[in-house]
Amino acid sequence: MLRNIWRYSHFALALVSSVFLLLATVTGLILALEPIQQQLQPYRVAETQDLPLSKIVQTLMDQYEEVLELEVDANGFVKVDVISMEEDLNGAFYINPLDGQKIGDIPPKNAFFEWTTNFHRSLFLKSTGRFLVGLVSFFLCLIALSGTLLLIKRQGGIRPAFGKIVKDNIYQYYHIILSRWMLIPVLIISLSGVYLSLLRFDMLPEGEITVVNHQSVKVSNQQITPRDFPAFKNIKLGDLRKLTFPFSEEIDDYFIVDLADKQLKVNQQNGQSVETTHFSTINAISALSFNLHTGTGSILWSLILAVAAANILFFMYSGGVIAYQRLRATIRNVYRPDEAEYIILMGSENGSTKNFGKSLQTALLQLNKKVFVDELNNYRLYQKMKNLVVLTSTYGVGDPPANANLFLDKFRQTPPPPDTHFSVVGFGSLAYPDFCKYALQVDETLGADTQLKRVTEPHLIHNQSESSFKNWASDWGRGVGLELELPTIQRKQKVKFSDLKIVNKQIVKDGHGITFTLTLTTKNQSFQSGDLLGIVPPNETMERWYSIAKIQGGKVLLSIKLHELGACSNYLYQKKEGETFQGIFQQNKDFHCPKKAKSVILIANGTGIAPYLGMWQNVHSNTKTTLYWGGKNKKSYELYQPWVQLALEKDALRPPVIAYSKESADFKYVQDIVRQNRLQLVQQLENGATIMICGAIAMQNDVLAILEETAMELYQKKLSVYQREGQLLMDCY
Numbered sequence: 008m009l010r011n012i013w014r015y016s017h018f019a020l021a022l023v024s025s026v027f028l029l030l031a032t033v034t035g036l037i038l039a040l041e042p043i044q045q046q047l048q049p050y051r052v053a054e055t056q057d058l059p060l061s062k063i064v065q066t067l068m069d070q071y072e073e074v075l076e077l078e079v080d081a082n083g084f085v086k087v088d089v090i091s092m093e094e095d096l097n098g099a100f101y102i103n104p105l106d107g108q109k110i111g112d113i114p115p116k117n118a119f120f121e122w123t124t125n126f127h128r129s130l131f132l133k134s135t136g137r138f139l140v141g142l143v144s145f146f147l148c149l150i151a152l153s154g155t156l157l158l159i160k161r162q163g164g165i166r167p168a169f170g171k172i173v174k175d176n177i178y179q180y181y182h183i184i185l186s187r188w189m190l191i192p193v194l195i196i197s198l199s200g201v202y203l204s205l206l207r208f209d210m211l212p213e214g215e216i217t218v219v220n221h222q223s224v225k226v227s228n229q230q231i232t233p234r235d236f237p238a239f240k241n242i243k244l245g246d247l248r249k250l251t252f253p254f255s256e257e258i259d260d261y262f263i264v265d266l267a268d269k270q271l272k273v274n275q276q277n278g279q280s281v282e283t284t285h286f287s288t289i290n291a292i293s294a295l296s297f298n299l300h301t302g303t304g305s306i307l308w309s310l311i312l313a314v315a316a317a318n319i320l321f322f323m324y325s326g327g328v329i330a331y332q333r334l335r336a337t338i339r340n341v342y343r344p345d346e347a348e349y350i351i352l353m354g355s356e357n358g359s360t361k362n363f364g365k366s367l368q369t370a371l372l373q374l375n376k377k378v379f380v381d382e383l384n385n386y387r388l389y390q391k392m393k394n395l396v397v398l399t400s401t402y403g404v405g406d407p408p409a410n411a412n413l414f415l416d417k418f419r420q421t422p423p424p425p426d427t428h429f430s431v432v433g434f435g436s437l438a439y440p441d442f443c444k445y446a447l448q449v450d451e452t453l454g455a456d457t458q459l460k461r462v463t464e465p466h467l468i469h470n471q472s473e474s475s476f477k478n479w480a481s482d483w484g485r486g487v488g489l490e491l492e493l494p495t496i497q498r499k500q501k502v503k504f505s506d507l508k509i510v511n512k513q514i515v516k517d518g519h520g521i522t523f524t525l526t527l528t529t530k531n532q533s534f535q536s537g538d539l540l541g542i543v544p545p546n547e548t549m550e551r552w553y554s555i556a557k558i559q560g561g562k563v564l565l566s567i568k569l570h571e572l573g574a575c576s577n578y579l580y581q582k583k584e585g586e587t588f589q590g591i592f593q594q595n596k597d598f599h600c601p602k603k604a605k606s607v608i609l610i611a612n613g614t615g616i617a618p619y620l621g622m623w624q625n626v627h628s629n630t631k632t633t634l635y636w637g638g639k640n641k642k643s644y645e646l647y648q649p650w651v652q653l654a655l656e657k658d659a660l661r662p663p664v665i666a667y668s669k670e671s672a673d674f675k676y677v678q679d680i681v682r683q684n685r686l687q688l689v690q691q692l693e694n695g696a697t698i699m700i701c702g703a704i705a706m707q708n709d710v711l712a713i714l715e716e717t718a719m720e721l722y723q724k725k726l727s728v729y730q731r732e733g734q735l736l737m738d739c740y
Contacts, residue, residue, distance in 0.1 A: 017153040024146040024684040034127035036316035039118045040114025042302040042309040044551025050084040050101040056245030065234040066107040071402040077250040141204025148197035148669045167287035169434035178325040185318050192315035214287025236278025338380040345377035350392045354383045354399030354411030383411035395429040405444030425458040431485050433467045437730045443467040462486040474552040478740045492549050505531040517642040536621035537598040541591035544574040551575035566617035569658040598738040607695040612637040612677045620650040623659045634663040637677030640670040678709040700737045707739040
């Protein structure tokens with residue numbers, strides 16, 4: 008509930024203040040360039056910060072008829088206001104403090120920057136505008152804080168919030184990454200803006216000003232020159248803000264010295280301090296706030312402010328895109344809830360899960376099935392429901408998404424009709440602790456109802472894998488007696504087909520089925536081992552995806568298990584050497600073999616070995632590579648043995664560890680040999696190794712469970728810690 012409040016507050020504040028925030032940010036970005044322009048002017052003289060004030064004052068008084076004022080501005084430029092008989096040395100100008108010579112005239116304020124400053128401060132609305140700008144600054148502060156709290160909750164803690172971020176949505180990814188970098192500058196901009204607004208409206212305490220009178224202290228009456236003034240000798244040029252010279256020679260007409268924290272009155276005859284006024288802390292904070300808000304006096308900080316302002320503009324844009332994507336994910340139903348036999352309920356934090364729900368809905372409607380789609384929080388009694396499908400992500404550390412936090416309670420209060428079939432699909436990332444935990448909680452709750460029948464085991468999908476979801480849909484469809492054809496879910500650009508020619512075909516019959524490999528040539532060389540190849544069988548619209556290897560000569564290697572009713576596997580099995588077909592290459596950058604890993608452990612079962620047959624050709628010579636593979640029997644291994652042998656001869660692979668599930672009475676799965684070597688595997692993971700897993704999703708889940716338990720046992724670490732460091736890569740189906 009608290010998360011929802013922060014989320015809605017974050018969005019509402021951004022929406023309400025968007026127009027004024029946009030204007031303030033654009034003008035702020037422009038004004039951040041002004042101090043840079045000023046700093047680049049040639050009026051700063053190096054190595055003069057430590058010059059004693061006494062020397063500079065004497066130099067000026069000797070050189071000019073009358074000196075009215077000496078000032079050091081925020082840029083470190085030294086300027087004087089003098090009266091001189093020479094016309095070009097009369098008035099205010101910049102000087103070299105070493106010799107008092109003029110080095111340049113004071114340029115007039117840039118008209119464009121002056122206009123922008125006035126607009127930035129008040130939007131030309133006078134006091135009303137100043138109030139609005141101050142309010143927007145306050146809103147910006149709240150937006151930054153609420154966004155930070157949401158990030159901490161999403162990542163599962165303060166420390167993980169500043170760790171690796173899963174790149175599941177490009178706008179959300181950079182929204183988070185840049186907000187982490189810019190959090191402090193944005194807070195400084197907003198808080199200093201609020202402070203300056205409060206100062207402008209006299210809403211801050213004035214603070215106590217302390218005046219110390221030194222008249223009672225015994226002083227010398229001897230008249231001396233400024234070069235010997237005791238008060239001036241201890242003041243360095245770098246500490247001076249302004250020095251006002253006496254207007255007359257009267258004894259009570261003083262030198263007025265303004266420093267950062269105090270003001271001195273100095274006797275013009277004996278050079279001793281007459282009175283010291285100590286400024287309040289408020290005065291120092293006000294000066295600091297002004298400099299921090301404007302970047303005055305620092306090129307580096309001005310650049311940071313400019314970058315921060317540019318990032319605020321990006322946050323507004325990316326936040327708008329994220330909000331639009333959530334709104335666009337709205338589901339339109341054809342059937343009413345009380346007439347639908349298929350109910351799809353979804354839990355989604357940012358709307359991405361809803362795309363999968365739409366795809367399933369479309370496939371069911373194409374089969375003339377009555378289907379109704381809704382959010383989990385809207386669960387109710389569906390009178391004609393026969394099949395319930397739950398698609399849900401997990402937020403943070405095992406929490407439900409915002410639109411699913413009421414579901415479990417509602418379900419317990421209102422059980423579904425008897426004999427309802429159900430299936431649960433979880434979406435998440437193994438980079439986060441408690442991967443798909445909420446989906447598992449939903450499955451457990453539904454499974455505890457003896458009136459319901461589970462169609463499939465809970466299916467957990469890593470990184471929004473479309474192919475994994477389609478595999479689940481096929482299994483679920485068969486479980487309920489349907490042949491589903493899911494439309495493409497996440498297609499963002501026009502499909503480009505590539506021509507492929509079969510140059511070699513190898514077949515193995517191991518007594519438990521048929522497996523075969525295809526070696527293909529293609530003009531498309533933009534793929535890597537681990538990428539995907541999509542193939543659309545004749546008379547069908549849905550592509551089947553295969554993980555591929557890139558082998559010598561830029562060829563494609565496919566490994567395929569022949570399924571009796573598999574449209575695509577049968578289509579490819581019937582192809583002969585020399586024949587051609589078309590396919591779609593899709594980058595799978597989350598499953599590319601790392602080039603600089605200390606060691607790589609490759610885990611696969613069945614045809615999941617395919618991408619590895621090309622990967623170890625490109626592994627760095629110093630990288631130690633080990634293969635753990637599970638197959639039916641030694642006959643099934645013959646299909647891949649030449650590739651493994653070639654890698655062994657090139658010293659690109661250590662002797663593989665193999666498990667056979669049908670070879671003898673002492674059968675083993677790849678999970679079993681992983682369990683036997685679990686201590687070694689996790690120790691290697693801790694030392695920087697990368698583990699890659701490819702094959703069946705059930706195998707992946709078992710392997711992850713083994714590694715998770717061992718990592719907690721040895722190092723008290725969750726597997727997600729290694730996942731965030733890019734040490735755990737998966738492509739399972």
